[in-house]
Amino acid sequence: MRSDGRPAGFGLTLAAFGGLTFLHLPLAVVVLYAFTTDEKSYTFPPSGLTLKWFAVALEREDVRAAISLSLEVAAISTLVALILGTLAAAAVSRSRFFGRESVSLLLILPIALPGIITGIALRSAFNLLEIPWSFWTIVLGHATFCIVVVYNNAVARFRRTSASLIEASMDLGADGFQTFRWVVLPNIATALLAGGMLAFALSFDEVIVTTFTAGQQTTLPIWMLSELVRPRQRPVTNVVAVFVIVVTFLPILLAYYWTRDGGAVAGQGK
Amino acid sequence: MGVAGRPAPPRSVGNPSTMSMELPVLSLSPLAASPPAAQAERLAVAVRLNGVTRRFGPITALDGIDLDIEEGEFFAMLGPSGSGKTTCLRLIAGFDQPTSGHIEIFGETAEGLPPYRRAVNTVFQDYALFPHMSVGENVAYGLKVRGLGRPDRERAAREALALVRLEGYELRRPSQLSGGQRQRVALARALVLHPRVLLLDEPLGALDLKLREEMQVELKALQRRLGLTFVFVTHDQGEALSMADRVAVFAEGRLLQVGAPEEVYERPRTRFVADFVGSSNILPADMAGPLLGERREASLRPERIKLIADAAEAPAGWHVIEAKVIDVLYQGASRRVMAATETGLELAVSDAGHGPRPTPGSRCVLAFAPAALHPLEAA
Numbered sequence: 001m002r003s004d005g006r007p008a009g010f011g012l013t014l015a016a017f018g019g020l021t022f023l024h025l026p027l028a029v030v031v032l033y034a035f036t037t038d039e040k041s042y043t044f045p046p047s048g049l050t051l052k053w054f055a056v057a058l059e060r061e062d063v064r065a066a067i068s069l070s071l072e073v074a075a076i077s078t079l080v081a082l083i084l085g086t087l088a089a090a091a092v093s094r095s096r097f098f099g100r101e102s103v104s105l106l107l108i109l110p111i112a113l114p115g116i117i118t119g120i121a122l123r124s125a126f127n128l129l130e131i132p133w134s135f136w137t138i139v140l141g142h143a144t145f146c147i148v149v150v151y152n153n154a155v156a157r158f159r160r161t162s163a164s165l166i167e168a169s170m171d172l173g174a175d176g177f178q179t180f181r182w183v184v185l186p187n188i189a190t191a192l193l194a195g196g197m198l199a200f201a202l203s204f205d206e207v208i209v210t211t212f213t214a215g216q217q218t219t220l221p222i223w224m225l226s227e228l229v230r231p232r233q234r235p236v237t238n239v240v241a242v243f244v245i246v247v248t249f250l251p252i253l254l255a256y257y258w259t260r261d262g263g264a265v266a267g268q269g270k
Numbered sequence: 271m272g273v274a275g276r277p278a279p280p281r282s283v284g285n286p287s288t289m290s291m292e293l294p295v296l297s298l299s300p301l302a303a304s305p306p307a308a309q310a311e312r313l314a315v316a317v318r319l320n321g322v323t324r325r326f327g328p329i330t331a332l333d334g335i336d337l338d339i340e341e342g343e344f345f346a347m348l349g350p351s352g353s354g355k356t357t358c359l360r361l362i363a364g365f366d367q368p369t370s371g372h373i374e375i376f377g378e379t380a381e382g383l384p385p386y387r388r389a390v391n392t393v394f395q396d397y398a399l400f401p402h403m404s405v406g407e408n409v410a411y412g413l414k415v416r417g418l419g420r421p422d423r424e425r426a427a428r429e430a431l432a433l434v435r436l437e438g439y440e441l442r443r444p445s446q447l448s449g450g451q452r453q454r455v456a457l458a459r460a461l462v463l464h465p466r467v468l469l470l471d472e473p474l475g476a477l478d479l480k481l482r483e484e485m486q487v488e489l490k491a492l493q494r495r496l497g498l499t500f501v502f503v504t505h506d507q508g509e510a511l512s513m514a515d516r517v518a519v520f521a522e523g524r525l526l527q528v529g530a531p532e533e534v535y536e537r538p539r540t541r542f543v544a545d546f547v548g549s550s551n552i553l554p555a556d557m558a559g560p561l562l563g564e565r566r567e568a569s570l571r572p573e574r575i576k577l578i579a580d581a582a583e584a585p586a587g588w589h590v591i592e593a594k595v596i597d598v599l600y601q602g603a604s605r606r607v608m609a610a611t612e613t614g615l616e617l618a619v620s621d622a623g624h625g626p627r628p629t630p631g632s633r634c635v636l637a638f639a640p641a642a643l644h645p646l647e648a649a
Binding site: 162164165167168169170171172173174175178182183186187 | 365396414459463
């Protein structure tokens with residue numbers, strides 16, 4: 001609805017629906033063909049619908065390995081990002097030090113940088129340092145952009161939180177740890193949760209940086225890429241795609257709602 | 271130092287085991303503390319600053335402050351913004367450390383000690399109530415930190431809230447309270463810990479006029495009842511004069527004068543104090559010299575000048591100055607007459623304003639007792 005209350009013109013409505021269709025129809029197609037009875041080539045409409053492929057996907061060892069690797073990588077990257085991102089946000093918003101603005105910019109830069117640059121840079125860095133490809137090189141790659149998401153959320157919340165709350169807590173007898181536990185953390189919790197969810201979703205479907213830092217291991221998106229090139233059971237790829245949609249979409253939706261409500265929770269700063 | 275030979279209550283801030291034993295037995299009931307003792311024994315020094323200097327880079331926020339705040343007194347730190355008064359309070363609270371100099375709280379060296387190891391508590395200008403906690407949890411926070419059990423701290427919080435007349439507000443959120451109520455919660459949250467010194471940073475600054483006047487009376491009564499040392503920072507000279515036992519006037523990081531409100535008002539040492547505390551006419555040395563018998567600037571309070579029509583009406587021994595009325599401002603309880611002398615000096619006169627209103631442009635005579643003229647030190 002338009003803010004001035006008048007109904008939009010027919011052309012505008014059509015364009016809006018066209019845009020939405022363009023964005024979402026491919027997703028619908030992916031979901032639809034997760035249920036098709038065709039195995040090699042798709043027909044439209046599907047010749048029949050079945051849940052068989054979900055069972056098949058669950059049976060396949062390569063699918064299970066890829067899913068668990070992706071979940072582990074996303075979980076660890078998010079954890080790393082939560083710790084480092086929060087600390088960085090606290091430092092940047094709470095204290096004044098030489099080069100503070102540059103540090104702030106450098107922290108946000110990885111999200112602006114194309115993944116391919118980050119990927120190549122990390123690959124040559126790992127090569128130079130002779131670090132073997134492993135689970136941890138993937139995690140490091142993902143952490144570069146996960147930290148940004150957490151940092152941005154935390155920094156915004158820190159700005160809205162009155163600095164005197166921390167002083168008040170210290171004044172009332174709490175040491176640094178107690179203050180963090182009982183005053184700082186509850187005030188930034190929803191921001192961290194939202195940041196963490198976004199970071200998890202980003203990591204879970206990341207392809208580009210992963211291709212450069214993964215070595216022999218196959219995360220879920222990489223597995224899908226290889227399936228597209230050499231399909232074995234095509235609908236299985238679609239089943240996995242549905243799984244990815246669910247796993248990434250839910251956290252992003254939740255993060256959206258939490259940060260939106262976060263304003264009311266932490267709004268009483270002054 | 272100040273506590274020698276005085277049975278000060280044992281206080282081990284930061285030691286949870288003794289704190290938790292000690293706190294529940296302390297009572298906040300009004301007559302438990304003994305104001306008479308505190309009044310009689312104006313010897314103990316609660317806070318002592320010795321040559322305290324604080325620099326922020328090239329800026330000197332506090333410059334060699336020497337100050338003794340006595341136990342049980344209501345002490346005001348008065349000054350315009352940027353005068354160093356808040357910096358001074360923060361140094362006492364422990365949020366900041368002096369660049370040089372020495373701070374003692376009840377004879378104990380305080381510099382280097384974090385805020386949570388000092389026998390002082392602070393009421394913040396923005397109250398700094400924890401938004402994610404209820405009023406009751408806010409007040410009980412300091413006790414929770416010290417490891418006090420839930421029933422004990424809830425009872426103590428109830429008592430503290432009763433003290434500030436907020437019974438039954440335990441479950442509210444700070445966001446549901448008015449400014450005045452938040453202020454009281456902040457007060458209760460600090461008092462529940464039985465600080466020996468309570469620091470208040472512009473405590474009434476955010477309240478409207480009516481509420482501010484109410485809180486002035488209430489704060490003063492509370493302080494008297496509990497017999498605690500209150501140190502409060504304000505830029506409002508009226509507030510400082512009406513509430514404090516002693517006032518310290520700060521300007522540009524220096525302590526200009528410390529004394530009872532009457533003393534600071536009646537006998538300001540420098541031109542700045544004369545001007546900042548109340549309003550004052552400053553007579554230049556040329557004019558005040560002959561009257562004082564020494565060449566010095568002098569201050570003359572507007573209410574000490576009498577506006578008369580003829581020099582003959584002046585009481586015996588009074589000084590008189592011929593002047594011309596420039597303007598008359600009606601102020602309700604009084605009126606303010608601006609008059610210019612022959613030399614062009616403008617003087618403000620405050621009078622009760624019952625007589626006929628002087629017409630601007632008319633001639634008048636300003637009369638004042640010799641004692642009203644107060645010589646100032648060269649600043």
